[in-house]
Amino acid sequence: MLRTFARNVFLAAIAALSLLPQPWKGRLATVGLLHDCAHIGAFFALAALTFKQRWTSRQSFLASGFLFLFGVSLEMLQTRIYHNQLEVFDILDDLAGIALAALVFNALKRKGARFSAPL
DSSP: OHHHHHHHHHHHHHHHHHTOOHHHHHHHOOOHHHHHHHHHHHHHHHHHHHOOTTOOHHHHHHHHHHHHHHHHHHHHHHHHHHOOOOOHHHHHHHHHHHHHHHHHHHHHHHHTOOOOSOO
8 A cells, every 4th residue: 555655656756857847847957877867766666666576477567568658658748848859768768767677576576585665
């Protein structure tokens, strides 16, 4: 329950930060490697909050697909709202974060690790 709440809050925060009004977006903008790491880290955390221990590989794959579509949707909205070019590398960074979380999750699941975190 707390994990689902945390994931939903994190989803809303990512959406809000990506669609901030232009003056604020300009002040908070990151560039270069920091920008890439922010995308990877945000979607890694989002995927980690989404995946569940009892899920099958198919369920994890579907969840990954939905998270990827969320990232693509945000990038497309930014293109429509701010009239900038579609940032394909941001989409790839989002995908890298999701894939990294899936790899870690599956490796821990295969080792039989228990997810006993309070979230």
